[in-house]
Amino acid sequence: MSTSKIADSITTTCTVPEGEPVPVIKGSHVYLVDGSGYIFRAFHALPPLTRPSDGLPVGAVHGFCQMLWKLLADSKASEAPTHIAVVFDHSAKTFRNDIYADYKANRPPPPEELIPQFPLIRTAVQAFNVACIEQEGYEADDLIATFGRQALDAGADVTIISSDKDLMQLVRPGLVMIDGMKNKRIGPDEVREKFGVPPDKVVDVQALAGDSVDNVPGVPGIGVKTAAELINTFGDLDALLERAGEIKQPKRRERLTEFADQARVSRDLVRLDANVPVNVKLEALGVRDPEAGSLLGFLQEMEFNTLTRRIAEKLGAEPPPALKVSVGVTVAKVKTVTVVDDTSRAASSPGGAGTPGASVAHGNLLATEPAIDRTKYETVTTTEQLSDWITRAYETGHFAFDTETTGLDAMQVDLVGLSIATEPGAACYVPLGHVAAGGGLDFGGESDLVQMPIREALDLLKPLLEDPSILKIGQNLKYDCLVMQRYGIRLNSFDDTMLISYALDGGRGGHGMDELAMRHLGHSCVPFSKVIETAPGGKKATKTFAAVPIDKATEYAAEDAEVTLRLWHKLKPRLVAERMTSVYETLERPLVRIITDMECSGIKVDRTILSRLSGTFQQRIAALEAEVHELAGDTFNLGSPRQLGVLLFDKLKLPGGKKTKNGQWETRASLLDDLANNEDLPEDARRLVLTMLEWRQLSKLRSTYTDALPNYIHPESGRIHTSYAMASTTTGRLASSDPNLQNIPIRTKEGREIRTAFISSEGAKLISADYSQIELRVLAHIADIAQLKQAFADGLDIHAMTASEMFGVPVEGMPGEVRRRAKAINFGIIYGISAFGLANQLGISREEAGQYIKTYFERFPGIRDYMDQTKKFAHENGYVTTIFGRHVHYPEINTRNPSMRGFLERAAINAPIQGSAADIIRRAMVRMPAALENANLRSARMLLQVHDELIFEVADADVDRTIETVRSVMEGAAEPAVRLSVPIHVDAKAADNWEAAH
Incomplete structure (x- = not known):
């Protein structure tokens, strides 16, 4: 089970030990332990540790x-508590x-390794038979203050186990603190x-000094030392603020006057509430001895073998044997999972037993032993066999799963079979839809075998596949989720090896199973091309997996499942x-479900509009072709690279021609663009080239979109269901295919017209929500560019501001051409544009373009600093990172090839910017379904993601509320992980078609 799933499944509630209440009277001693302080001290003070199994x-x-046991043992030997x-x-x-909205707003999220440990620590407190307390709406410090006050009122003594400075305001006669890590007593003198003041004045000092950790504002420029001096002079905060005019130092006087209200608010934030209406009575906190069975069982489950033996000895109990299995805690039950037969290898791994290095070493062992043997795979054809494999899956708590289908379009294929692997060396294949070449059943020559009825098999598998306590492991699991969803099964709780690889090794190579198997396991999988050859029939292209003999299908499919499990x-x-x-x-696994639902939903397309556009384009294409022939003075095939090369370089003698090895003129895709940007080109030749370019663009629009899109409309849904690749780019951007809806050009009138064919259903609207200049905003944040940040904060036209900074032109009345040049530079800089590239884009000389770039870096020096630092980091480490921790690897960046090195350096500069923007929209997509559900917007569906844009379909009545919810989620997507230093803005609009909504 994945770490997060374990955390999700352990749902402890804070409790008190069973037993009769213990009255709190004079002579009682109440211990109150700051649990959060213990947790973070334990986490940061000790080296990382993972459960070996x-x-x-x-x-x-x-x-x-360890700390809680030491406290209990030490306190028994000295000042034994009566309540704890x-x-x-x-x-x-x-x-x-409610007092201050930004209270603790600057606090970063807890470390990722700590999150799954929070519920386990609460379980640990219960295992020690100690009261475990928390209450919604209040911090632990307030609960401690309340219980402390109640105990003092009853005549008891109180000891707070914490070093937290915020609790020091509570110290008084009868109440002391103990720093458990240092074993140091904290009384009034400490x-x-x-603080420089007695405990009853601590709140006033904190109100003045503020607290950057908790985002308590205080009074700017006043620290603890100055605050203590002021409070000791004036007596308390109220007196100080009333008499602030008497202060001799001008700045201090002005700040106290200006920020008086802020100081009062800060006092309300730091003052602890000692009158919380607590849900637990003080008498219920009576000390109870641990129950040996429960405590030792928990420690055994955590695999704390040494601590288990030590505590068992103190309790006078027999220590349980060290586990040789991993115990996976689930919602419903405790399951035994992967057997650990060789602990010595883990113990000798980097860092020793129980460390992350040991887990990696143990994982390597499980991945490679025993050797893969295809002859041992089982073909499952009976209910009894399948039930046995389902039982094995429940016993292990996890299994690898894969489907075999009749094609690649998950929305239209038929299920042929599925495979399961429960441990290395144990895998099976369940054939469900195999047919003979002639249409009958084909069982690979073994006539005594039969297939299970598909519905019977799926009914057996459905509870297992939907059980959230059992982890399903797949490779590119989105495809399998889509297939199974069409058969009425929604996979719950899963890991995807492709996405794990993508998170670990983005940029180091591909993430397909065959490549991963060779790279990590040294194993060559049976190629699909080879197994499909075993199917009877003619051309390989017309064959499907359904015709593959079952014995060959078993070897291929079961191997896929076993390799996935080993990976x-x-x-x-x-x-x-x-x-x-x-x-x-946060960025990969949860997106599988989101993308699956988006692909299932699809988007409605109007065939009539596409047909009309296709006809219009064809007429324009024919007219352009005739114009080209007239300008060229010859008739030739515009689609023939050879004929085009002969015309341009043999007949017209245009510059820039290069021949290939076979003697033909090179006619690369950018050739016409280069010619059009050549300043020395004669005017008649330029007109010819521009007409050719228009012909080519329209021809591509017609063939790629208006003619092709109708072929992708699903025969049943009437919608297009594009497929998203989640691990195909190095930076985290999604890629769309079959069809690619991310490349529809929007800069031309014709390209925008294609978007008008994407329409909403009757009674609904499409909403387009688009991040505004997200990459420039990320650049301003990462590179800390003051001018850009201020412009975004002020809501200025960023391109006009850039032009004004560069060229000294006022924003008011700025010529459009000047702004266009600044815009080209703004976006070009993100992608590492050269003077040559900028010159081509703007139609200016390379010298002028170079001067523009030089001026840009002079006006915004932080960008050059960012580029230099990023290149240096990439060369030293072989990767760069996004603001959310994604690594984008460039293993070849230190190549001696200057051209390749320059390309990789530009990519490395761009990756943190583009990757962070991609991560932001991923975070928004992950949060969106829950946000729409919480807003009761059940009619709203997310249909498409196109770079920085999300497309939704929603009922007319819900449009306004949906826009509000979508914008809120998208603009806050980076938080709380990252608080950007520039505002994020989303443009959102609703209409009947995509173009009108954009």
Whole structure:
């Protein structure tokens, strides 16, 4: 089970030990443990630790258990508590956010390795038989303040186990703090040493000094030392603010006057609430001895073998044997999973047993042993056999799964069979739809074999495939999800080895299964081209997997499942070891379900509009062709590269011609563009070239879109269901195919007309929500360009502002040509444009273009700094990162080939910008379904993603609320992981067709 799934499935609630209440009276001693402080101290003070059998991060859990056990043991030997509780922060917002919306807004999210440990630590507290307390709407400090006040009122003594400075305001006679890590007592003298004031004045000092960690504003320019001096002089905050005019220092006086209200708000934020209406009575916190069975069972499950033995000895109990299996905790039950037969190899791995390195080493072992043997695969043809494999899957808690179909279009193929692998060396194939060449059943020459009825098999498999407690492992699982969804099965809880590889090794190579198998396992899979040859019939192109003999199908399909499982063992532990878990869990895995639903939904297309456009284009194409022939003074085939080369360079003698090795003129796609931008080209030749370009563009639009798109309309849905590739680009951008809807040109009138054919259903509208200049905004943030950030903050026309900065032209009344040049430079810089490229784009000399770029860097020096630093980092590390931690690798960037090195350097400069923008829209897409559901917008469906744009379909009545919700999600998508220093803006509009909505 993936780390996040384990965290999701352990749903503990804070509890108190069973037993009779213990009255709190004079002489009682109440211990209140700051649980959050313990967690973060344990996490940061100790080296990383993972559970050896499955790679689950448990370092903080282990450290927490050690600290809590030491506290319990030490306190028994000295000042034994009569009552004890571990108090945690609740994850929801508190009343302080109502006072100040940005309270704790700057806090980064917890480390990815720590997130799955939070629920385990709460379980640990219960295992120690200690009260575990948290309450919605309040922080742990408020609960501690309330229980402390109640105990003091009852005459008891209180000890707070924490070093948190915010709790020091509570210190008074009868209440002390202990720093558990340093075993240091914190009383009034220690508080005065830290704050310069007694405990009852700490709140006033904090109100003045503020707190950058919790985003408490305070008074700018006043630190703790100055605040203490002021409070000691004036007595308290109210007196200080009333008499601020008496302060001699001008700046200090002005700031206290100007920010008086801010200081009062800050006081409300830092002052702890000692009157929380707590849900648990103080008497319920009575100390109870741990129950040996529960405590040792939990420690055994965590595989803390040494700590288990130590505590068992102290409890006088027999320690349970060290587990030789990984225990996967699920919602419903505890399952035994992968057997661990060789702990010595893990123990000798980098970092020692239990470390991420050990998990990687153990994963390598599972991935490679035993050797793959195709002869051992089982063909499943009976209910009994399939039930047995389903049982095995439940017992292991995870299995690899793959489908075989009649084609590649997941929306129209038929299911032929499916394969399952539960452990290396154990895999099967379930044939469901094989047919003979003549239309009858074909069982590979073994007539005693029969196939299961497809519905009977799927009814058996459905509970397993939909069970959220069982992990399904696939390779490019989006395809299998789509296929199974069409058969009424919605896969829950899954990992995708293709996406794990993509998160780990983006840019290092492809992520297809055959390539991964060779790269990581040294194994060559049976090629599909070879297995399809075993099917009887004529041309290979017309054959489908349904005609492949079942014995050959079993070898091929079961191998796919087993290789996928082995790759999972190999790759999954690396996520933790290489700190890529967050990238995979937040940007990759959750997107599978989102993309699956989008592809299923599709978008409606009007055939009539496409047909009309096709006819119009054809008429214009014919007219352009005639014009070209007239201008050339000859008739020739415009679509023939050979004839085009002869005309341009033999007959017309135009410059720039180059011949290929076979003696023909080179006619690359950009040839006509280069000629059109050649300043020395005669005017009549330029007109000819421009007419050819228009002919070529219209011909491509007609063949690629108006003629081709109707062939992609689904016969049943009447909609186009494009397919998104999730791991095909190095930067995280999605790619669209069959058909590619991301390349419809929008800069030409004809290209925009094609978008008018994409329409909404009756009674609904299409909504286009588009990030405005997202990559420029990301650049301004990453490179910290003050002028750009200020322009975005002020809502200025960024291209006009750039032109004004570069050319000294006022924004008001700026000529359109000047702004256009600045726009070309703005976007060109992102992609590492050269003077040659800019010259071609703007139709100016290379010298002038070079001067533009030089001026740009002089006006915005931070961009040059960013480029230089990024190149340096890429050369030293072989990769660059996005703001969300995605690594984009460039393993060849130190090549001696200057042309290739320059290309890779430009790509490395662009990748953090384009990749961060791609990650932002991925985060928005992942959050969108829940946001629409929470807003009760059930009619809204996300249909398409086109670079920085999302397309939705929604009922007319829900348009306005949908736009509001979509814009909110998209503009806040980067947070809380990253708070951009520039505002994100989304343009959103609704209409009956895509073009009108854009």
